[in-house]
Amino acid sequence: MTHKAFRYEQVVNKIEEIIFGLQLQPGDKVPSVRKVSGDLKVSLTTVNQAYNILEAKGLISPRAKSGYYISSWSKNTIKRTDNGFLLLPEDVAVNTMATTMIRNTRKYGVINFSSLSPVNEFLPITRLNKALNAAMKDSDNQNFQYTFPEGHPALIKQISLHSMDWPRSLPMDEIQVTNGCMEAISLCLDAVTKAGDIVAIESPVYAGILQALESKGLKALGISVDPQTGINLDELELALNTHRIAAVICMPVCQNPMGTSMPEGNKIRLVNMLATKNIPLIEDDALGDLHFATSRPLPAKAYDEHQNVMYCSSFSKSLSPGFRIGWVSAGKYHSQVEKLKFAINISTNTLFQDTLSRYMENGHFNAHLKSLRANVQRQMVKYRNAILKYFPENISMSNPKGGYSLWLELPGKVNALDLQRQALRQGIGFCPGHIFSAGKGFPNFIRINCCPLWTSRIDDALKTLGHIVSSLS
Structure with missing residues (x-):
């Protein structure tokens, strides 16, 4: 199943391709609404909607009685740099x-x-407080006891429902609630690596990933990140053929720190490349819900037909950083992750899990x-x-x-x-x-x-x- 864009999103993507391909520079005029309508055979309303989105992104700006022009948003954009050689694994x-x-x-x-x-100011604190009070006052309250090691059933259900639009959604029995996304990633690393192993990572990469590798005695092999398409798949493939790599950690959507998102085809290639070699992909999707597209870019996990993607995410960047609630769906490695979670800290805060599930049940999250x-x-x-x-x-x-x-x-x-x-x-x-x-x-x-x-x-x-x-x- 392929994720289909709305017509106006296709127009947005087409204009962005032109801008990001450096065929247009700041101050250059964008094709008129009428011309785009004729070229792409879409309505004027669709093109106007697309141009409004591009204006909101800061990519284009209108000039009275003149049309739209490339704005300063596209000025001085980070360019791709190729090293021309493959780096060696490094101690972190x-x-x-x-x-x-x-x-x-x-x-x-x-x-x-x-x-x-x-x-x-951007968080639904009033509604979260209401949900928290309800969770504390429930007459049949089990929130002051350990919950199930895998997590609160009500929250697991909501996490599963949040993935229902994916080609391959997350089954409830394959979700493990964690203390934030970093505990999820740490559990995945413990499940599939041992000290001295090589882990391929993005470069640049979120510092917390490096800290996790260092604490476990793992070696890092940095793979460059393209500003438009994400991790360099040709470079990664060369690394896989050159080194004995135990796992790959990647942020396909809203990469930190660059903010890039991989095209759909690249995500599919990444998933299949690693599945063929039976190398687990630890996917960090902590920022995926913070996309600027008109529809949510799907994570790599959505294309995982081989149960080889260990999907990690959390509510810390979108709903409540202080609650420290995350989750992992680790595919064929899920039983190992569950055992590790139970051995480390049994379960995650029950009261906060119930609070988030009540908030999401009320339909406010989207x-x-x-x-x-x-x-x-x-x-x-x-x-x-x-x-x-x-x-x-x-x-x-x-x-x-x-x-x-x-x-x-x-x-x-x-x-x-x-x-x-x-x-x-x-x-x-x-x-x-x-x-x-x-x-x-x-x-x-x-x-x-x-x-x-x-x-x-x-x-x-x-x-x-x-x-x-x-x-x-």
């Missing part, structure tokens, strides 16, 4: 650095661009996600425009398909650690590129999370940060 040594950076940012960063979580995505996208447009305004012109920046982050390449002379030290003195925290690589990669890259609610203070902080970057370059 990032825990101390990452922990110190996070601690310093929280201690000294009055404006914190490093935290990857939604602000309270409406909340739609609102959250719109709010995050508006935030990102403001952050991105401020960066383009205040930072040097020779920076490059990711063009995310979703998530909370912007990935910036600074002028070559700028060392992100030097920038961080100076920024912390001004009360500004962010994540330097060093912690997204097992080795010493990305020294002049930084990740800016667009999570703090936009205010004049945020604008001032980005202006200050831009001035520091200029002084260092």
Whole structure:
């Protein structure tokens, strides 16, 4: 079964292909509504709807009585870089650095661009509180006892229902509730690897993945990430044929830190490539619901006909970071994951599981996600425009398909650690590129999370940060 886009989404994708293919530059005119309508044989209403979406994304902007033009959103986009050679597996040594950076940012960063979580203003706190009160007052309350090791049955049902639109949805008996997405990933690693094994990862990659590999004595093999199509599958295939790889960890949708999402064909190729070699794919889908597309890009798990994908996700990035509720559906490895979960901590917080299930049963979740995505996208447009305004012109920046982050390449002379030290003195925290690589990669890259609610203070902080970057370059 193939996921079909709506007509207006097809128009959106077509125009994005032209923009991202660098056939159009900022200031260039986009084909008129009438021309696109005629070329693609769709209605004027469909094209107008598509152009409204592109305008909301910041990719195009209207000019009175003139039409639409490419906006500054597409300016200075991160380009794909090919090393021309395959890197060797590396021992990971990032825990101390990452922990110190996070601690310093929280201690000294009055404006914190490093935290990857939604602000309270974007969360349904009133409805969650109502669900929490109901869970606590239930006369037949078992929420103060251990729940089933696999998780609260009501929440497992809601997680399964949330995947009903996939070609291959998640069966209830193949879902294990965890303490966030990182515990899910950690359990998967414990189930299929041992100390000294090689794990292929994206490069750049979320620092928490590197910390997990380091704590387990695993070696990391970085595979480059294309800004438009995600993990480089040709490079990965070469790595699989060159090294004895125990597992692959990947974020096919809304990759952290770049925000890229893999095309459907690439996800299918990835799933089949690994299934053929019987190498498990640990899929991190923590940010998948934060996509900016008109319909939800399907995870790789949706195409898993071989039970080889170990799917990990959570509610931390979409509903309640503090609840720390995640889950895993590990396919043919699921029984090993269940045993490991029970051995480590028996089960996950029962009260919070019941709270989330009650909230989702009331039918509010999808409406909340739609609102959250719109709010995050508006935030990102403001952050991105401020960066383009205040930072040097020779920076490059990711063009995310979703998530909370912007990935910036600074002028070559700028060392992100030097920038961080100076920024912390001004009360500004962010994540330097060093912690997204097992080795010493990305020294002049930084990740800016667009999570703090936009205010004049945020604008001032980005202006200050831009001035520091200029002084260092």
